[in-house]
Amino acid sequence: MQFLKRVCILFFSASLFGCMDKEMPIHPVPPGDLEIHSPGIGSDYGIQVYYSIAQNEVIASNLKTDWCFALQIKNDSVILSLNSSRYMRISPSIQDDFNTPLTESDVEDIDWQISSSTGVDQVDNPFFIESNTLYIMDLGRNIAGEPIGYARLTFDNLTHWLEEFNVQIGALDLSTSSTINVLLDPEGIRSHFSALEQSKKEIEPAPGSWELWLTQYTEVLDGNIQYLVSGILTPSPTVEVYQAPFSDWDVLLVSDWSSLAFNSDWNEIGYDWKSYDLSVGSYDVNQDVMYCIKTAEEREFLIHIIDFYDDDGQTGTFTFESIER
Numbered sequence: 001m002q003f004l005k006r007v008c009i010l011f012f013s014a015s016l017f018g019c020m021d022k023e024m025p026i027h028p029v030p031p032g033d034l035e036i037h038s039p040g041i042g043s044d045y046g047i048q049v050y051y052s053i054a055q056n057e058v059i060a061s062n063l064k065t066d067w068c069f070a071l072q073i074k075n076d077s078v079i080l081s082l083n084s085s086r087y088m089r090i091s092p093s094i095q096d097d098f099n100t101p102l103t104e105s106d107v108e109d110i111d112w113q114i115s116s117s118t119g120v121d122q123v124d125n126p127f128f129i130e131s132n133t134l135y136i137m138d139l140g141r142n143i144a145g146e147p148i149g150y151a152r153l154t155f156d157n158l159t160h161w162l163e164e165f166n167v168q169i170g171a172l173d174l175s176t177s178s179t180i181n182v183l184l185d186p187e188g189i190r191s192h193f194s195a196l197e198q199s200k201k202e203i204e205p206a207p208g209s210w211e212l213w214l215t216q217y218t219e220v221l222d223g224n225i226q227y228l229v230s231g232i233l234t235p236s237p238t239v240e241v242y243q244a245p246f247s248d249w250d251v252l253l254v255s256d257w258s259s260l261a262f263n264s265d266w267n268e269i270g271y272d273w274k275s276y277d278l279s280v281g282s283y284d285v286n287q288d289v290m291y292c293i294k295t296a297e298e299r300e301f302l303i304h305i306i307d308f309y310d311d312d313g314q315t316g317t318f319t320f321e322s323i324e325r
Helices: 002-016 247-254
Strands: 035-037 047-052 057-063 069-074 077-084 090-091 135-138 149-155 165-171 177-182 191-194 197-203 212-221 227-233 240-246 274-277 282-285 291-295 299-308 314-322
Touching: 077 090, 177 197, 227 314, 240 247, 247 291, 247 299, 282 299
Parallel strands: none
Antiparallel strands: 035 314, 047 057, 047 212, 069 077, 069 191, 090 135, 135 149, 149 165, 165 177, 191 197, 212 227, 240 291, 274 282, 291 299, 299 314
């Protein structure tokens, strides 16, 4: 199959030069070599992976229980995003006093929100935090699918989010509580925190060092039903994606990309390149789609996902082929 692709590429490239007299052929950039990638998130989907197509390697990884929420600056405000691989939820509390203990029955009927899979920095109404407001977090599920519990969260009274401020994290009943001093990155890089450990965490590698985030995440399907799905997200601010039919592989390998409708939605690749076949009890990969990826460093890749299983027949391994233009 790879040999046939190379033959097609050579044939198409040669055809560009067989033009009529006085035509000016466009000389394509010589393509790189076809690469095969097989990063995995575990058969229990318990790992999150930051992956570099350019380097063909995992840049960083973590257990999905390692962090709970992230903060980032946008337009002189702060956006909070949740670790949606655990189906986490958040809501302002009707109780504004951080020093008042709460029980699980006190938070059963509050208006929960989840983080959008499109990207918290891409939607029109992200979850902006306010100072002196008590927030309740549903910490979601552990790797075994069991409920973890709840936490409470509040922020100092402050006038400017570029200044240092304190985040207070505690158990719902205030049996434990910690205060963390925070200084956010002015360029909008996310800072991660664990409500379970009540601490700041080093999770996401530097922008530009990776393109793909392989993870389980919460997606809204079938109207308004929330599901945990496994897929590929692109939350790096340096990455844009365009989906195309695989039949265009040879054309897009050498043609101009400037007119393609690239976007920055985190879930443009997403989960639905695969589907579950109930009749045989396994996943099928739709090999009729591919993805064009470009970075702020002006690198351009085509990727084509071909499998979701490892050599032992376990799910959670993303096998795809790529080529750099």
